[in-house]
Amino acid sequence: MRVWLLILLVLAPLCRAGESEPLKVMTDLWPPFRMADEGDQLRGLDIDLLNELSRRTGIHFDVQRAPWARGLAALDQGTADLMTGLAKTPDRERYIHYLDMPYYACSPRFYASPAVAVRLNDYSTLRGLRIGYVLESVYFQPFDGDEQLDKVGVSNESQLLEMLARGRIDALVGTDCQVDYALLDPELAGHIVKAAYQPDARTELYIGFSRKRLARMPQLAAAIENLRREGWIARAALRYQAVVAGQ
Secondary structure, three states: OHHHHHHHHHHHHHHHHHHHOOEEEEEOOEOOOEEEOOOOOEEOHHHHHHHHHHHHHOOOEEEEEOOHHHHHHHHHHOOOOEEEEEOOOOOHHHOEEEOOOOOEEEOEEEEEOHHHHOOOOOHHHHOOOEEEEEOOOOOOOOHHHOOOOEEEEEOOHHHHHHHHHOOOOOEEEEEHHHHHHHOOOOOOEOOEEEOOOOOOOOEEEEEEEEOOOOOOHHHHHHHHHHHHHHOHHHHHHHHHHHHHHOO
């Protein structure tokens, strides 16, 4: 009995220390979900969500910026805890445990210069174009698996917009809630527009945890479900939707 008591006395502080350690969140810029202000501090809908979860659960988050593919690799290796804004795929489910319900949804869309965008009126018109996309991102089928298209992969959306503005690609694929927000920039507005073709697809966004680091997932899952039921996430999104709607 004394031996077990001694073991408990030794392990208890270690367990409490583990519970108080911040969860490592991998992310990259993806307005309006994750943006950097003038001081390079992150803000946006996902950051609002993490802050509210921290307030309600007492769990702290260490949010680290990295290219999207590197963040996914960290979940696969178990060197990070979670990511937000994840699309669900069978391959990712090997190493990511997704929460049951998505917290938001967007639609995949194509963007180009006005002259090119008007000609993109169905899937077949993508042939012959250099189309930019973000590596390891998921858009829709058949695009994701189409090896006949001339696709140019980069690490983030800001690179895609810059490449399109400079004529290094002919079009880009992205999600409307993100690219529409980016196009509020006066330097891009009017120069890059949505293509006429609109895929019949939705991109549901999930929070996903590394399957190697699930200890505190149930507590966060319960808190997120409460936020969803209360309508907190929908209300928080309105401030960013209102800006896009006013474009």
